[in-house]
Amino acid sequence: MHPVTMTVNEVRHELELEPRDLLVHVLREQLSLTGTNVGCDTSSCGACTVLLDGQSVKSCTLLGVQADGATITTIEGLATGGELHPVQQAFHDHHALQCGYCTPGMVMAAVSLIGNREAGDRDSIRAGLEGNLCRCTGYHNIVEAIAEVAGSTS
């Protein structure tokens, strides 16, 4: 077992991990943060996307030990004081979800894109979501929601 310290949604955790424990399983099973979903489990769908030191990553493709010392934000960490994060609110307003399975990963990917100023127009948003698959809503409303928050020009 390896001692690992990580700050998740502003709470510091000292954990003992097996090197093979995947970050997504650490979040879901040890920290009970089940908002982060496993979709494909093969690095393709982005449902497991979280922020690691502010950047989007696929938590099914990282070992928990690789996140030692890192600051992690999951979907549970976005809303503050009972207020939805602007991206969450925009997904709600634009009907950017149906079953919701891809949504936590989509929202986290969108927060990272907007933070990196890579959502200036709708084409960039579509390109920036290439690692996130939605199998039921389609992408149109998701792109509209992100464009509103990013103030995209076209």
Add this chain to the structure above:
Amino acid sequence: MIPAAFDYEVAESVEHALGLLAADPDAKVLAGGHSLVPALKLRIARPSKLVDIGRLSDLAYVRDAGSQVAIGALTRHVDVQGDPLLQEHCPIVSMTAGKVGDPQVRHRGTIGGSVAHGDPASDLPSVMRALDAEFVIVGAGGERTVGAGDFFTGVFQTAVGHGELLTEIRVPKLGDTTGWSYLKYHRRAQDWATVGVAAIVHRDNGTATSASVSLTNMGGTPLRASAVEAAIAAGSSPAEAAVHAADDTEPSTDTAASAEFRRHLARVLTERALTQARA
């Protein structure tokens, strides 16, 4: 999917990593983990130990090295993509790094891992082959530099031996009379290349005088399209030269494409890449 159990150690320095690797013949290097972790999960890879070089921040850099640009092995795709020195002097590398996978993959995967993995479908190895890049490898016996022609030795095999580390990649600065293009065909946005073509063209008033062309996924390693290069040197147009793009190649048939479709793609993409690079 859960990997088989393994030991894990964080390397504190290159020397420490080499020591850990020397002590265990079944140990493997972990960089960004974006080829290795999927392989561990599928249990295709079952190392006894992972030596994590992911925290060796001195191996993450892009530096001016005279006529070359030196890239530390641990530089992540996103940092290669956005690097001003590469964008100025060797933009084919930064642009291609931006075509690898998706943003999440580019936030973690490293250029060193991408070339050391030796995946014939990977994009950057082919660009390195077209550029005649150099690779700095360190091991117990010291440091050596290997050219791209000798670096990629087979499917998932490179000149980096067990117990060695790739530390740096050096690419030439391309001058004003050199054009470039990397084109890849893939079915899904985030995917590896079904076929890719990297072209570096020396031009004179809109005419190509010589070219280096490397093919992705047309064999077990990136392949130089020497018949195309000879045709360009002899004065052929991109269309005439590209007819030879699939000569002497043995591409595989898999779920993404048949060998015949791959040969077709190689010819079409070579013509387009030469035309773009010449412009």
